[in-house]
Amino acid sequence: MLNPITKEREFNGVFGALAISLGLPALITVFGLIFNSEGFNPNFKLDLSFNDFFNYDAWKFYCSWFFGLLAIDQVIPGKYLKGVTLRDGTQLTYKINGMNLLMFLLVIEGSRLFYLPELPELKFIYDHQLQLTLVSIIFSFVLAVFVYVMSFFPNLKKNGVNTNEKILALGGNTGNFIYDWFMGRELNPRIGPVDIKLFCELKPGLLLWLFINLSCLYNQYLNGKVTDSMILINILQGWYIFDGVMNEEGLITMIDVTTDGFGFMLSFGDLALVPWSYSLQARFLSAQPVVLGKIRCVGILAVSCLGYYIFHSSNLQKSNFKSGKLNHMKSLKTKTGSNLLIDGWWKLSQHINYFGDWLIGLSWCLTTGFNTILTYFYIFYFAGLLIHRQMRDDEKCSEKYGESWVEYKRQVPHKIIPYVY
Incomplete structure (x- = not known):
């Protein structure tokens, strides 16, 4: 149908x-x-x-x-x-x-x-x-x-x-x-x-x-x-x-x-x-x-650059793995015959790229100082959006991979933020 x-x-x-x-x-x-x-x-x-x-x-x-x-x-x-x-x-x-x-x-x-x-x-x-x-x-x-x-x-x-x-x-x-x-x-x-x-x-x-x-x-x-x-x-x-x-x-x-x-x-x-x-x-x-000054500008730029580095390098690592360029990295073979990467960035959390993306958003909010929580709306909204995406992905992968997904979550227990969530 x-x-x-x-x-x-x-x-x-x-x-x-x-x-x-x-x-x-x-x-x-x-x-x-x-x-x-x-x-x-x-x-x-x-x-x-x-x-x-x-x-x-x-x-x-x-x-x-x-x-x-x-x-x-x-x-x-x-x-x-x-x-x-x-x-x-x-x-x-x-x-x-x-x-x-x-x-x-x-x-x-x-x-x-x-x-x-x-x-x-x-x-x-x-x-x-x-x-x-x-x-x-x-x-x-x-x-x-x-x-x-x-x-x-x-x-x-x-x-x-x-x-x-x-x-x-x-x-x-x-x-x-x-x-x-x-x-x-x-x-x-x-x-x-x-x-x-x-x-x-x-x-x-x-x-x-x-x-x-x-x-x-x-x-x-x-x-x-x-x-x-x-x-x-x-x-x-x-x-x-x-x-x-x-x-x-x-x-x-x-x-x-x-x-x-x-x-x-x-x-x-x-x-x-x-x-x-x-x-x-x-x-x-x-x-x-708001006048930030050089030190705070550099600090905010550092948070943004860290977020970009995590986001892009983790996505590139997964892309290269899927295309067969990183076969030496540790992976978990599933019942469907595909492999789930559990090495490099992807041993830290199931969605490490989400964490990098969230850090980028945090850097935007920091430009306003701490004058009002309203300018920090984005990071709270985006966190909810990312958690919802993670839940959808978990449900889809659980249905697709079965017991292999249970083992994957045992080896990579953190969902988004390494050692936190």
């Missing part, structure tokens, strides 16, 4: 899906009230008007951003790669052009800075943080409804005959509207050459995060003084975004693309949560400038 009915439900089923669908948008709306162009205001009043939700200029800006990127994405050249083999034996083709698109945007923005006295788009982003946050939330809701409805229409042959059954996500086909809308019913929603999931995963939200940070830096520049903390957060997070775009092809083998459907969970996460919660540090620093 190509599309079996989903029996297991994550996030405590419909109740959890509803709680997340309402709770997280409310949270980043609160962030929009606390961190905005008027300053850092933890004692905010919940005072939202119709114009905040449906601000014409904000909607025009966001739609121009989203659909403009979509149009540019279609014409910017890139390389074409095959994805994983799907349940029906087919492979989707993906266009990998994120780095070309990012360079195009930066060249355009750099040219404007050189020739124009000001950059109105950066000022607009900074001045309309709350309105753009609300637009992003509503847009992600609408997109999730659109792809859910689209999942019920079969694929069409070129002659217009309904033939191909769409591949649904194994985790989003319960028959319950709310849960399937949240998890994502269709595995790979596409319109013509546009893969909606891959596009949203990397481009509109991630690149908006970059420009939000730049808008905060630009605001300090207009006010006459750019602090070292603002420069540092733009460098640290800018490099993280650059690194993610540079490794775009790795997305086509990640669980988000290969396993998860595209529903509200990913739509909201990609388009709203990422840009408007990951940018909290820059938004705080623009409202409450």
Whole structure:
């Protein structure tokens, strides 16, 4: 059966899906009230008007951003790669052009800075943080409804005959509207050459995060003084975004693309949560400038570099092992015939790369000092996300490897943080 009915439900089923669908948008709306162009205001009043939700200029800006990127994405050249083999034996083709698109945007923005006295788009982003946050939330809701409805229409042959059954996500086909809308019913929603999931995963939200940070830096520049903390957060997070775009092809083998459907969970996460919660540090620093000094800057850079070293070297070690380059390293043979690496980085924890990624996020938070716990939201949220991923992976591997997985966990008992967890 190509599309079996989903029996297991994550996030405590419909109740959890509803709680997340309402709770997280409310949270980043609160962030929009606390961190905005008027300053850092933890004692905010919940005072939202119709114009905040449906601000014409904000909607025009966001739609121009989203659909403009979509149009540019279609014409910017890139390389074409095959994805994983799907349940029906087919492979989707993906266009990998994120780095070309990012360079195009930066060249355009750099040219404007050189020739124009000001950059109105950066000022607009900074001045309309709350309105753009609300637009992003509503847009992600609408997109999730659109792809859910689209999942019920079969694929069409070129002659217009309904033939191909769409591949649904194994985790989003319960028959319950709310849960399937949240998890994502269709595995790979596409319109013509546009893969909606891959596009949203990397481009509109991630690149908006970059420009939000730049808008905060630009605001300090207009006010006459750019602090070292603002420069540092733009460098640290800018490099993280650059690194993610540079490794775009790795997305086509990640669980988000290969396993998860595209529903509200990913739509909201990609388009709203990422840009408007990951940018909290820059938004705080623009409202409450912090001068770090050389020693603290070097210390924060050291934490970030350590995180990158652990993250990239551990991933490279596993990749080389899988390709047969490190056969001398100790491994555990499973009942399926595959080998699980239990040496080098991977004897320290089952997901040592997650620990490196978390350290990178910690370095961002440290740029704000210890003035408010709100700028440390990312490391708490990300820790929860990583633990959830680890639990999903543990369940999947337990089912796949059986007793071999039990032995693996005996030899590598720590899940993420060596000697701690």
